[in-house]
Amino acid sequence: MANQSIPFSGYPAPGAESTRIQWKGDHWGAANYQQGGYNLNASALGMSNIEVAATSKLSQSGNYYANVLYPANSGNNELRAIPPTYVTVKWYYAANSVEVANNTNLSAEVSLLTASGI
Secondary structure, eight states, rough: OOOOOOOOOOOSTTTGGSSEEEEEEEOOTTBBOOOOEEEEEEGTTTTTEEEEEOOOOOOTTTEEEEEEEEOOOOOOOOOOOOOEEEEEEEEEEETTTOOOTTTTTTTTEEEEEEEEEE
């Protein structure tokens, strides 16, 4: 069934966010970035599953931005959405929105990251 919304377990409910693990801070790029991005595991953020993650619009230099992509891990016939155990982080050139080239050193690039999960 298309065009439907399936909540995570525990939603909707008053105070549902108060039982979630919140993570906010700096996220540094890879020293040897490879196209296709890299996985950011929930365990690296102190949680088992990531319900939502987002990065700032631009890195501190203004030359790059990071984008968070979610894996397809549930279908539209689920009773409850299944939060993933990881997200993929891809970096792009700010000037043209093209993915950063292989072997680019992004270790000096930092983007703000916020995540919420269980």
